[in-house]
Amino acid sequence: MLRKSSVWVEAIRSGLIGGAVALLLCLVGMVVTLGQKMIISGVISMGQILVVAPIFIFAYTTARRAATKTVDTLLLGALAGLSSGAILAALIGLGQVVNLRAMFVNASPDLYKLLNFGLTLGPGTLLLLGVAAITGLIGAVFHLLPARIRSALSQAILWVALIGLLRDLIITVSQSWGLAALLVKWMFAASGLTLLGAIFLLALIGGVAYWRYGRARQTRVNKQSPKQKQWMRWGTLAVLALVIILLPRILGIFFSDILDNVGIYILMGLGLNIVVGFAGLLDLGYVAFFAIGAYAMGVLTSPELIATPLTYWQALPFALGVVLLSGFVLGLPVLKMRGDYLAIVTLGFGEIVRLLVLSDWLRPWLGGTQGIQHIAHPVIGPLDFGSQQMLYYVILAGIAIATFIAIRLKDSRLGRSWMALREDEDVAKAMGINHVATKLLAFMSGAFFAGLGGTLFAAKLSSAYPQSFQLLVSINVLSLIIIGGMGSIPGVLVGGLVLMGLPEILREFAEYRYLMYGALLVAMMLARPEGLWPEARRRLELHEEKELAPHEEPQPVTKNVGDRR
């Protein structure tokens, strides 16, 4: 196509896409469900943000792409917004004529009310169109703002939305903070922030972001002496460690339960990170090892299935042994497979394990559909780690050990062999890497951590059911390591907290969890395949062309040498 379509047509098309995204969010039910979740009490809810955000974003991109005169840009933005609004208006109109609910369960009266601003059809639709056009206009204005203000404003808005969402958590945590608790109480309403609180936060965060813009943090750090820097680092670490240790006390029982789940997922993430991130073997049947760990612990410690049940610690070595063995056995057949085939075969393994556990055939040994109850939990002397708040420490210890092992492995001979295999198997083999042993060790170390997570999971619930070991567990773990950054250990921790923690805290989102994971995985691969907290090597690899772009001239070597002296 040589003829370029006019910017106006482009704006309408972009607006229509934005409207379609908003429409999808409406029909999927997110808008209504989250309509109860207030961000600023009485002013705007999360549902409304979900409608407005795509319109805004597409209007903004239209304005950015057009690059014409100011007036034209504003008009383009408004036009894009208006076309988005038209789609939503069409939904309302159609909803009046046909009973859309017969097909789309979420096209409820609540949705129309939300889109109509609670008004009747005529004025409501007009208002909707007006708001959409204004949103588009604001999107265009946003593009015209200086970069510094734009960056500050967008950061402030994102943070305010996040703080509004996390109201419950913040209130719980800040209860014991004295004066700060009062400030927090003043900022929050029964649901979301108060208007004054939101304005205060917006100004505060926006101001800080504006002040910090362009000010590299590096300059400040560089002024300090190496000794000071070391002190700073140890200080931060000590504070962090203290917070982590006191976390269950701060958070209370409900949030500690969530914390345990997050911890178990992080443990599994660290393991899968070795298989997928380091060795590049995409394992979709990772849940198999989790299940084997949990069931091994169950079979060995539950009085239902064994005459002389062991304690948790007695059973642990056997359970881990079984998991290691299974990692070895499942790793063997897939040694020659790569990429897609490996993914599907491991997916099959995960399902086979689940089907076997579920079957009547193995029922006398594994409990069938009824699962296993009365699984032991860890006890050391007088300390009983049965409660959520106490089990947290065992999980924490597991994570600490796993992190240590993962960090040590990463730059070891084995770790470097894994990465070599990931980059190019044939070359790695030619360089004398024993690919059989290397791959099997990757599978086994991954299985080890998943199995450990499985035993803790069984101990936490004191039971194991086949329903807990579905494919979705593998997808959860995979999502968290990919979004955190494949191969990056801090990425796993961040990914675990964000992906596992947030949906648990924000119960309203729970239903749309996998919808968002799916969208996040796709968006991540399209926009930032290296993840949120990438490993340096991986980032280089994925942005090879950009790094080696011809217009970026290499730094003169002599200058660097001079600096170093």
Next chain:
Amino acid sequence: MLRTWRQRITFTDIMIWAIGLAIVGVVVVGTVKTLQSGKYEPSVWLDLTIKGLAVGGVYALIAMGYTLVYGILKMINFAHSEVFMSGPFTAVFLANALAQSGFLNKQPLLSMLLITLLSMTISAVVAMLLERIAYRPLRYAPRLVPLITAIGASFFLQYTFRGLYGSGFKGYPTVNSLQGSWIVFGVQVYKVQAVVIIGAILMMVILYGIVQWTKIGKAMRAVSEDKEVAELMGIDVDRVIVFTFALGGAAAGAAGILYILLYPVVWFFMGFIPSIKAFAAAVLGGIGNVAGAFVGAMLLGLLESMGPNLFLDGLGILNPSQLKDAIAFVVLVLILIFRPSGILGERITETKA
């Protein structure tokens, strides 16, 4: 090779062969024991065979989507299971509306045609959107990237449809004229199963014809041979790829309607198991090969329907049909270990497997 075969055998080869032999042993022992026990009449085996062929026909049509896309892009479209699900899950509304108005039983042929067309259209559109949004920007990315995108897209689609149509099961109306059975050469054949087998074969012939004898089919084969050269020959590669996705999607939509004739219930997760089996079938027949997909699917359908009774029953396993999905997975693993090129596939190099 300077080394003799004895030196070339490694520890892993021995282990893998041991696993393979153990499975073959289980199959042989189980079969012999079952046949000796004489628990099942010959007519039972015939029923299972016909059922297996019907299920195999459905798998064959789904497998076409995998095979066509693999042939051209050398990637496995992981989200194909959702392409398959989207068609029948949407068409259920039309089917129920037709049943309520009584049109379905007055004009069964026309109604089923309409339902199938809707299902094919929806599936094709979903497949095309998928290609446009998720795969096209990543065509030259590292291998793992489109794969992860596909997994993400698969879950996104599943839960989108769950949000749109609800999380519950939805039933398809029964077609009165498809109830009961025919007697063919003294064998009782359920009408539904016969229709599914005939429909699947018809669709396969059409698909084969499109790939072999039309201009766009020729272009598809050219692109699958060599993308760059095809482009130099004046083929619009992007268009061919979109067409491939649409064709695979349409086949999956048709497969969806045949599937609901056998199991008349739809929900958002219905795509997972049939699709992974269809994938196994595509690999079994030789991925990238249209005829192979058909042969592999029929074989897998037979194995799956007869396997539990034939191999496992004799071993004294309770309720062996619970393990029929596991059989499909085991077949997939075995074929990938021992003959990754499949039955009809050409020898593929290790880099592709």
